[in-house]
Amino acid sequence: MEPAPATVRNLEALEALQQTLLKNRKLANATIATCCGTGCVAKGAIDVFQALRQEVAKLRSAPVPGRRDVKSVKTLAHTGDSQHTSVSAAKNGRAPVPGTLRVVSKCTGCHGFCEYGPIVVVQPHNFFYTNVKKEDAPEIVAQSALEGKVIERLLYRNPVTRKRATRAEDIPFYQKQRRIVLSHNGVLDATDIRDYIAAGGYRALGKALRQMTPEAIIAEIENSGLRGRGGAGFPTGKKWAACRQARGDRRYVICNGDEGDPGAFMDRSILEGDPHSVLEGMIIGAFAIGASEGYIYVRNEYPLAVERLQTAIAQAKQYGFLGRDIFGSDFSFSIRINRGGGAFVCGESTALTASLEGRPGEPRMKYIRTVESGLWGMPTTLNNVETWANVPRIIHQGAAWYAAIGTAGSKGTKVFSLVGKVNNTGLVEVPMGMSLREIIFDIGGGVQEGRQFKAVQTGGPSGGCIPAAHLDCPVDFDELTKLGSMMGSGGMIVMDEDTCMVEVARYFTHFLAEESCGKCVPCREGLSQMLAILNRITQGQGQPRDLEHLEFLCHLIQNTALCGLGTSACNPVLSTLLYFRDEYRAHVELKKCPAGVCRNLFRYEIDPQRCKGCQRCLKDCAVGAITGKRKMPHVIDQQQCTKCGACFSACRLDAIQKI
Amino acid sequence: MTATEIQIDGQTFPAQDGEYVLDVARRNGIFIPALCAHPLLKPYGACRLCLVEIQQGKRRRMVASCAYPVQAGLVVRTATDKISELRRGIVELLLARCPDSPPVRELARRLGVSESRFPTLYRAGEKCILCGLCVRVCHELVGAAAISFVSRGKERRVDSPFALGSEDCLGCCACVAVCPADAIAVRSDADTLNLMPFNNSVKMERCAKCGKPIAPLPLLALIRSRLSLQEPDRDGFHSDPDLIKEDGDAVERVPAGVAGAIHNQKIAASSFFLAKNLCADCRLERSAQALAAVAAQQRRAS
Ligand SMILES: Cc1cc2nc3c(=O)[nH]c(=O)nc-3n(C[C@H](O)[C@H](O)[C@H](O)COP(=O)(O)O)c2cc1C
Ligand code: SF4
Ligand code: SF4
Ligand code: FES
Numbered sequence: 001m002e003p004a005p006a007t008v009r010n011l012e013a014l015e016a017l018q019q020t021l022l023k024n025r026k027l028a029n030a031t032i033a034t035c036c037g038t039g040c041v042a043k044g045a046i047d048v049f050q051a052l053r054q055e056v057a058k059l060r061s062a063p064v065p066g067r068r069d070v071k072s073v074k075t076l077a078h079t080g081d082s083q084h085t086s087v088s089a090a091k092n093g094r095a096p097v098p099g100t101l102r103v104v105s106k107c108t109g110c111h112g113f114c115e116y117g118p119i120v121v122v123q124p125h126n127f128f129y130t131n132v133k134k135e136d137a138p139e140i141v142a143q144s145a146l147e148g149k150v151i152e153r154l155l156y157r158n159p160v161t162r163k164r165a166t167r168a169e170d171i172p173f174y175q176k177q178r179r180i181v182l183s184h185n186g187v188l189d190a191t192d193i194r195d196y197i198a199a200g201g202y203r204a205l206g207k208a209l210r211q212m213t214p215e216a217i218i219a220e221i222e223n224s225g226l227r228g229r230g231g232a233g234f235p236t237g238k239k240w241a242a243c244r245q246a247r248g249d250r251r252y253v254i255c256n257g258d259e260g261d262p263g264a265f266m267d268r269s270i271l272e273g274d275p276h277s278v279l280e281g282m283i284i285g286a287f288a289i290g291a292s293e294g295y296i297y298v299r300n301e302y303p304l305a306v307e308r309l310q311t312a313i314a315q316a317k318q319y320g321f322l323g324r325d326i327f328g329s330d331f332s333f334s335i336r337i338n339r340g341g342g343a344f345v346c347g348e349s350t351a352l353t354a355s356l357e358g359r360p361g362e363p364r365m366k367y368i369r370t371v372e373s374g375l376w377g378m379p380t381t382l383n384n385v386e387t388w389a390n391v392p393r394i395i396h397q398g399a400a401w402y403a404a405i406g407t408a409g410s411k412g413t414k415v416f417s418l419v420g421k422v423n424n425t426g427l428v429e430v431p432m433g434m435s436l437r438e439i440i441f442d443i444g445g446g447v448q449e450g451r452q453f454k455a456v457q458t459g460g461p462s463g464g465c466i467p468a469a470h471l472d473c474p475v476d477f478d479e480l481t482k483l484g485s486m487m488g489s490g491g492m493i494v495m496d497e498d499t500c501m502v503e504v505a506r507y508f509t510h511f512l513a514e515e516s517c518g519k520c521v522p523c524r525e526g527l528s529q530m531l532a533i534l535n536r537i538t539q540g541q542g543q544p545r546d547l548e549h550l551e552f553l554c555h556l557i558q559n560t561a562l563c564g565l566g567t568s569a570c571n572p573v574l575s576t577l578l579y580f581r582d583e584y585r586a587h588v589e590l591k592k593c594p595a596g597v598c599r600n601l602f603r604y605e606i607d608p609q610r611c612k613g614c615q616r617c618l619k620d621c622a623v624g625a626i627t628g629k630r631k632m633p634h635v636i637d638q639q640q641c642t643k644c645g646a647c648f649s650a651c652r653l654d655a656i657q658k659i
Numbered sequence: 660m661t662a663t664e665i666q667i668d669g670q671t672f673p674a675q676d677g678e679y680v681l682d683v684a685r686r687n688g689i690f691i692p693a694l695c696a697h698p699l700l701k702p703y704g705a706c707r708l709c710l711v712e713i714q715q716g717k718r719r720r721m722v723a724s725c726a727y728p729v730q731a732g733l734v735v736r737t738a739t740d741k742i743s744e745l746r747r748g749i750v751e752l753l754l755a756r757c758p759d760s761p762p763v764r765e766l767a768r769r770l771g772v773s774e775s776r777f778p779t780l781y782r783a784g785e786k787c788i789l790c791g792l793c794v795r796v797c798h799e800l801v802g803a804a805a806i807s808f809v810s811r812g813k814e815r816r817v818d819s820p821f822a823l824g825s826e827d828c829l830g831c832c833a834c835v836a837v838c839p840a841d842a843i844a845v846r847s848d849a850d851t852l853n854l855m856p857f858n859n860s861v862k863m864e865r866c867a868k869c870g871k872p873i874a875p876l877p878l879l880a881l882i883r884s885r886l887s888l889q890e891p892d893r894d895g896f897h898s899d900p901d902l903i904k905e906d907g908d909a910v911e912r913v914p915a916g917v918a919g920a921i922h923n924q925k926i927a928a929s930s931f932f933l934a935k936n937l938c939a940d941c942r943l944e945r946s947a948q949a950l951a952a953v954a955a956q957q958r959r960a961s
Contacts, residue, residue, distance in 0.1 A: 343811065360808065365704045365726045518789070518808070518815030520705050525752035528813045529777045549776065556748040559721055559741075560707045 002194060007320035009328035011206040014197070021198035028104045030145035031123040032056070034132075035186055037110025037269055038304075039426070040117035044134065048118045049107050051137035056105045059141070103145050106195075109273010110265075111186035112427030113173055116156060121186065126167045129154035159423070159445070173424045176442050178405070180413050181389045182429045185273035190308050193315035196276040202321055204392035208284045209327045212395075217288040218244065221391065223399035225411030230256050230347075230384030231459075231488050231564065233410070233477035239381060243371040244289045246379035251291035253282055254356070254375065254382040257298040257305065258340045258347035261460035262511070264491045266415040267385035269427055271298065271305035274389065275312035279335065281391030283321065286333045289381050294335040297352055300342050309337050344461075344515035348563050349374075349382050351517070362517050363563035384489065386415055406432030410476040414487065420456075420494035421448045430475065437471040440494055452497035455579070459488025461508045461515075462568040464575030465501060484575040486568065500597035501580040502587050506534035508572040516565060523566030526557040530573060540600035542588030551577065596658030599643045603659055608633035610655035617647035617656060665733040680724040680735055681709055691737055692746060692766055693725055694753075694839065695790040700799055702726035703791055708749055708766070712736040721745075743770070751775040757785050762839045780813065786842035793817060793834035793843060803827045806834065806857050819857045828854065830861030830875025847872065866938035868945075873938045 002024060008014050025031075034040075034049040111119050116130035122144040129140065132154060143149045155164040156171050165171045168186075179185075188195040196202070208217050222237025243251065255278060259267040271278060282294050298306050313335055316322040324332045338356055345351050346361040353375050355361035374380025390412060394402045403411050410432040416439065419425045423445030430439060436456055440446070447453050455465040458475075464485030466473065473479050477487045495504065513527035530553050533546050554570035554577075561567045577584060586592045593601035606617070606626075611633040618626040618634060625641040628634030636647070648656045661676045667684055674683045679702060684691050694706040704723040711724040714734040721742075724735070736742070750767045755777040757763050767773070779785075791808070794817055798804045805825035809818045819825035830852045835843045844855040852861045852875050863872035864879050937945060 345811075362808075365702070365723060367722060367727050514812050516812040518810070518812045519791075520707050521749050521752055521789075522707055524789070524812060524815060525756055528780050529752065529755065532778070532780060552748065556745060556752075560710060560745050560749060562704055562707065562723075 005193075005315070005318035007318075008202070008206075009320070011203070011210055011327075014202060014206050018197055018200065018203075021194050025104075025195075025198055028102045028123075030101075030125075030148075031104040031106065032140060032145055033106055033108045033121045033123065033186065033189075035109070035111050035117060035119040035121075036107035037114065037117075037185070037273060038265060039110060039114025040119055043117045045107075045118035047134040048120065048132050048137065049105070051134035052120070052140065053105050055137045055141040056103050056145075059101070059103060101146065103141065106189040106192075108187060109185040109190050110269040110427060111168070112182065112269070112429075113168075113171075113424070114426045115424055119186070120154075121168070125150070127151070127154075128156065128166065128168045128171070130156045172445065173426070173428075173443055176434070176438060177429050178413050178431045179429050180393055180405075181270065181277075181386055181415055182273075182427065184277065185269060188274065190273050190275060191311050193276060193312065193319060196274075197319075200396070201276050201392075202280055202319070204395035205280050205283055205321060206327050208395050209287060209329045209331060214244065214288045214290065217284060217395065220399045221288070221394060224394045224402040225399075225406070226387065226390055226394060226402065227410060227477060228384055229386035229390070229414065229489065231486070233487055236383060236387055239371055239383070240285065240289050242369070243379045243381045246372040248372075248377075248379040250293070250376075250378045251286075251289055252375045252378060252380040253286045253289065253291045253294040254352070254380060255282055255294070255296040255385055255388050256347060256349070256352060256382055257296055257302070257385045258352060259299050259302075259385075259489065260344035260347045260515075261489055261491045263419050263493070264417045264460060264489060266417055266427060266490050268299075268302055268305055270385050270389050270415075271302065272308050275305075275308045276316065277389045277392055278385055279309075279312055279316055279322070281388035282335060283326065283333055284391050284395055285381060285383070285388065287326075287331050289379070291381070292333055294333065295338055295356055295375070296335060297338045297340055297346075297356060299340040306337055306339065313337070343517070344511075345517045345563070345565050348565060350563070352382065353380065362519050363565070365562060386490075407474060407476045407479075409478050410487075414475060414490055416475075416490045416492045418444050418492045418494070420492075421451065421496040421499075422446070422494040423448055432476055433474045435472045435474050436466065439475070439492070440471070444494065447494065447496050453494070454497050454499050455495045455501065455504075457485070457493040457495070457504070457508075457572070458491065459486035459571070460491040461511050462486075462565070462571050463488050463491065464571040465495070465504060465579065466575070467579040469579075484578055485571060498595055498597070500538075500593050500595040501576045501583050502534065502593070503538055503595075503597050505573045505576045506531070506538050509534055509569070512565065512569040516569070520560075520562040520566065522557045523561040523563075523569065526553050526561075527566075527569055529553055530557075530570075534573070537584065537587050538593075538598045538601075540587070540591045540598070542591070544588070546588055547577065547581075547584055602643075603638055604636055604641060604643065604645075604648055604656055605659050606634050606636060607655045607657060610653050612653060612655075614652075616650045616652065620646040620650040622646065663729060663731040665729055665731075665735060667735045668737055674729040676729065678729045680711060680713075680722075680727045680729060680733070683729060684711075684724060684735075684737060689737060691724055692750075692770065694762070694766070694788060695792065696725035697792055697795070697837065700792070700795045703795065705789065705791055706749070706753075708746055710742055710745055712739055712742060746770055747772050751777060753788060755779055756781055757788055757840070759784065760786055760788065760840050763788060786840050787817065788840050788842075789815060789817070790839065791817075792837045792839065796833045796837045801829065801831055801833050803829050803831075805829070805859060817857070819859055822858055824858035824860050828857075828859035828861055829878045829881055830854075830859075830863075831878050864936050866941050867936045868941040869938060871938040871940075873936060879936070 003020055032052055034045055036045050118132045120129040120132045125148055127144050127150050139151055143151055150166055157164050168174045218237055218240045226236045227233040228236055257267050257271055286294055340346055341355045341361040343361055346355050348363050349370055350366055351361040351363045356375055370380050370382055372379055405412050413429050413431050415429045418428050422440055428443050453468050455467050457463050457465045458480055466483050466485055470483055473483055480487050509531050513531045516523045516527055518524040533550055536542060537546055550573055554574050558567055558570050583594055586594050591601055596602045613628055613631040615630055623640050623642055625637045626634050663674055664671050665674050667689055672683050672687050681691055681696055691709050693709040695703050702725045704726045709724045710721050712719055713722050747770050750770050750772050753763045754767050754775040758779060794806055797806050805828035806817050806819055808815055835845055846853040850863055852863055861875045864874050864876050866873050
């Protein structure tokens with residue numbers, strides 16, 4: 001029987017609770033964990049989870065066929081709605097009566113390997129099933145959970161070696177990762193604080209509150225070398241120390257869960273899959289700086305994260321980890337959740353604070369720092385989700401352990417959302433210092449369809465594009481900045497040879513010009529002017545002085561914009577101008593798009609030498625622009641051609657070329 | 660407030676804690692262009708023209724002087740080549756937005772910019788430079804919050820909620836007065852005062868005697884409520900004689916000698932001073948009559 005929630009007053013009580021919970025978990029003969037992260041849910045994970053739950057529930061009433069020694073099968077359902085059916089036979093932690101089986105079915109946070117979702121893991125065998133469908137549920141329960149047999153067809157198959165991998169550790173995607181922040185994702189039931197406690201959760205909080213002074217905690221964070229994961233990489237310990245020293249009647253801590261980068265889902269996965277480590281980090285931070293109230297600002301598009309956080313907060317209160325006199329100390333702290341304002345710029349610290357105060361989410365100047373005058377003019381510490389999630393780990397395992405991971409200037413690990421033209425898209429966590437090449441080729445499995453790598457954009461929409469020549473650059477705050485890009489919050493978009501870098505720059509400038517709040521002149525007017533120039537260039541109307549104008553605007557905006565959106569907005573243009581200038585010149589001077597992306601700047605032509613007149617292209621052309629007799633070379637009427645590319649894909653002889 | 664000293668362009672100036680660099684520069688006649696700063700409003704930092712370079716130790720950086728607080732030992736440069744180049748760039752961007760705006764043209768001339776290298780991306784005749792003065796006056800000083808910025812990026816503009824005209828507009832026209840770009844138009848007809856382009860439409864109080872529009876109703880209502888006055892009666896008179904009390908709010912606003920005279924002469928003082936809803940002409944006429952009456956009474960008495 002799981003113990004009822006009760007206030008934990010000291011470390012000994014927590015220890016005892018953890019042991020009981022662990023013992024209970026060991027009683028399970030099998031645990032079936034379905035990933036209910038965003039990617040897997042989009043591919044039907046909820047259906048899979050429900051089918052599995054039904055199968056497990058069926059076991060309760062029906063004897064298991066072929067196992068006559070089993071009298072009854074009981075379930076302990078760690079389910080999404082956190083209902084627990086306890087087992088009479090295992091009451092009070094007694095060993096299960098021989099012949100009684102316990103099967104647990106639970107849902108967990110994202111494994112990061114979303115490409116292959118829905119993912120189901122069966123413990124204790126560690127079977128890692130990919131692309132699971134609800135129809136697979138009976139077999140998973142009967143074969144894997146009850147009999148411990150692996151189901152071959154559900155295992156991941158390495159596309160290169162064609163070999164199947166039984167466990168996650170056998171998959172190249174996971175082999176080079178080092179999961180610290182994501183260590184609970186895919187393992188714990190995010191809706192059940194007991195799973196978190198069993199895994200050692202809230203021990204760091206107990207240690208911090210009962211065995212450390214606030215100064216010692218701040219020193220520990222400073223010594224760990226932790227730098228903010230939200231973008232600028234500011235040393236977290238230094239921020240806390242300044243906030244603790246600032247004068248004010250009240251102090252606040254804020255968790256920035258706005259995650260506005262399109263395509264990024266690091267923070268979302270942590271909030272949804274492991275909300276308690278974020279809470280634990282915030283409580284420790286609040287104690288260290290002397291705050292009594294905290295806010296979590298969650299992007300409006302993340303309702304599940306809000307729900308998980310609400311559950312987690314309610315549960316943490318039940319155990320006395322939030323509220324009055326936490327852990328039997330005289331420290332009290334509460335956390336509130338706020339839904340984001342919806343704009344990209346709302347993730348900027350001053351805009352976020354304004355939004356929390358109910359004002360429009362617009363940046364203001366921070367010559368008086370947030371740590372001195374933040375929310376309601378009081379000293380405030382704002383950190384990113386991933387930053388907070390690192391805190392309990394550092395307190396638990398020590399600064400030295402953390403500082404041993406990573407490079408001289410960037411410690412620990414970083415979570416990236418690896419997307420674009422890479423084989424294994426998903427969430428990856430690597431030690432700082434790993435090269436871009438290792439991330440993209442070893443973990444990411446290289447570029448899709450065997451194409452050439454062209455560039456990787458790091459750091460979200462205002463990051464720079466790094467070319468192949470710099471693939472050996474380590475991920476490190478300062479090294480990425482030197483290359484004209486940035487760590488940002490951890491976006492990583494891989495681009496292949498078919499990508500037009502001018503179009504890429506135009507795309508991100510478009511995004512940023514639209515997301516600019518419009519308050520300050522250089523960002524509002526400057527980005528619009530840059531966009532106008534880039535639009536012209538990609539449409540084939542580039543003018544001789546365009547590149548010079550672009551460079552001037554970048555210089556202007558970088559130096560004068562009010563907030564980080566503006567000052568970083570030129571990275572995509574500047575980096576592509578630096579590394580891919582020839583492509584710009586081809587667009588402007590020759591009116592050609594070398595990658596064959598900008599529609600006005602190339603044409604499709606049929607090579608008469610190669611064309612055998614099979615008529616495939618002719619049939620596929622929606623506008624009838626292709627003519628030609630069977631077995632005779634065909635021609636494209638350029639006037640009619642809309643450059644849709646249908647013929648290009650249809651031709652099997654590579655006779656159609658982009659010129 | 661404590662006094663301190665800062666250095667601007669090599670000269671040392673006294674400054675007060677709580678002041679901003681721009682304040683000190685302006686007081687001492689150092690030119691720093693600034694379009695969005697106003698002495699009565701909080702710093703905003705939107706035009707970025709007031710950029711200066713500051714040095715703290717070895718570190719140099721660009722800051723907006725309108726918002727950078729004075730600190731002891733601060734070293735400021737207001738006119739380096741880089742600053743001039745950046746300011747000219749910003750003016751070019753503003754000029755592209757509002758090519759015909761007199762204040763922008765004037766500033767461009769002063770900074771040595773004759774035309775912008777960038778095209779206009781807005782409808783012709785755009786006047787608003789988005790300095791935010793009107794919005795901030797309305798929020799910070801008037802307290803009505805009737806207009807705000809709406810939309811993002813290039814679409815940003817000042818408007819009433821949903822462009823439908825604000826219910827909170829007092830018709831005080833503080834926004835019109837503060838706008839440096841003449842971008843807010845006042846149109847009034849017999850019954851209403853309209854602020855464009857906000858579509859704010861405010862009813863006018865009409866003269867109780869001749870019917871001419873006098874002042875915006877919500878504004879008068881606000882003044883009355885701040886002075887704790889009653890609404891005037893149908894004829895435009897405040898009928899409550901108790902209003903004129905020596906310790907009351909109203910009396911403080913009446914010159915002491917006059918108030919004494921009224922008291923002695925038992926004139927319906929409220930109608931004399933507080934009949935707010937008379938137009939200037941009718942008020943003049945009424946005052947003349949009232950004064951004549953006082954004079955007549957005094958003559959009779961003597
Ligand atoms: C335009 C803009 C958007 C930002 N968006 C986010 C965001 O979505 N999440 C985030 O954590 N930080 C974001 N930041 C960074 C924050 O301003 C802030 O530096 C960060 O949250 C501080 O936390 P850290 O020190 O833990 O990184 C953004 C910054 C800018 C300029
Ligand atoms: S830099 Fe852009 S987003 Fe930031 S305040 Fe200026 S206009 Fe707004
Ligand atoms: S209307 Fe005038 S005061 Fe208001 S933002 Fe535009 S230019 Fe500034
Ligand atoms: S006056 Fe300082 S930014 Fe406009």
